[in-house]
Amino acid sequence: MATWRVDPDHSVTAFSVRHMMIAYVHGQFNKLSGSIEYDSNNPASLSMDLAIEASGIFTGIAKRDEHLKSSDFLDVEKVPSITFKSVSSEKIGFSIFRISGDLSIHGVTRTVSLEAALQGPVESPFGETSIGITGSAGVDREDFGMTWNQPMEGGIFVGKDVMITVNIEADLSDD
Numbered sequence: 001m002a003t004w005r006v007d008p009d010h011s012v013t014a015f016s017v018r019h020m021m022i023a024y025v026h027g028q029f030n031k032l033s034g035s036i037e038y039d040s041n042n043p044a045s046l047s048m049d050l051a052i053e054a055s056g057i058f059t060g061i062a063k064r065d066e067h068l069k070s071s072d073f074l075d076v077e078k079v080p081s082i083t084f085k086s087v088s089s090e091k092i093g094f095s096i097f098r099i100s101g102d103l104s105i106h107g108v109t110r111t112v113s114l115e116a117a118l119q120g121p122v123e124s125p126f127g128e129t130s131i132g133i134t135g136s137a138g139v140d141r142e143d144f145g146m147t148w149n150q151p152m153e154g155g156i157f158v159g160k161d162v163m164i165t166v167n168i169e170a171d172l173s174d175d
Contacts, residue, residue, distance in 0.1 A: 001045060004036040004131055004170035011168045013052050013082075017141070018159030020152065027068070029082070031056035036133065036170050038118070043091035046118065048099060048133070050166070052082040072148035073141075079107045084166075087111070095119065099135065105144040112137045114166070121172070129172040136165040 014028040031053035039045040054076040057068050069076045086101035092115075100113045116135025123129050141162050150157035 001037055001039045003173040004038065005173045006032055006034045006036070006050065007130070007169045007171050008033055011166075011170075014165045014167070015162050017162045020157060021155040021159070025059060025064075027057060027059035027065075029053065029056050030058055032166075032168070035173070036131070036168070038131065043097070044089055046089040046091075046097055046099065047086045048084060048101065049086070050084045050168075054080055054082050073106070073146050075106055079105075084112075084114075097135075103137075103139070105139075105141075106146055108144040110139070110143055112139060116166075131170050133166065133168045133170070136163060138163050 008031065011032045012028050012030060013032055014026065016024045016026045019025045029052045032050065033053075034048065034050035036049075037045060037047045054074045055069060057065055057074065059065055059068070068074055071078070074082075081104075083104045084101050086099050088101075089097050089099045092098050095118050097116050097118060098113055099116050100111060102109050103112045114135035114137045116133050118131060118133050120131035121129050122131075139162050140160050142160050148158070
């Protein structure tokens with residue numbers, strides 16, 4: 001079993017959510033760490049343990065970022081991290097996996113499944129051996145206690161459904 005460390009310089013978690021029922025707002029978390037365990041001879045061995053620094057949220061609008069950091073949403077003062085810890089995985093295609101695990105946001109933990117593509121391993125020109133994982137899952141933010149909203153004629157200001165995407169580059173650990 002090999003251990004791969006998330007490369008924080010080449011990894012990001014992104015999200016999108018409907019705004020005013022007409023368009024999607026996109027954002028990302030730029031501070032991601034963790035590890036991946038994987039044995040290519042045993043595809044079901046794939047596991048992930050990720051931590052995202054919630055205060056690293058970036059949407060491009062400082063006022064919106066501050067609101068998302070507040071107790072209305074992420075409450076970064078009380079809950080500084082978003083975590084994902086896998087509990088099972090299965091290979092469902094050539095390089096496609098379904099990874100189920102516990103996602104904790106805003107102090108609430110729910111089981112979610114990511115559909116993820118695993119690429120590599122490859123060796124870089126600088127001698128590191130790396131793998132890549134890109135996966136996504138949809139969640140209802142209200143399931144995680146983030147219920148802030150404003151009613152509008154015919155709907156709500158911020159959608160409940162959030163699409164989360166992880167793009168991870170991880171390097172083979174020497175441990």
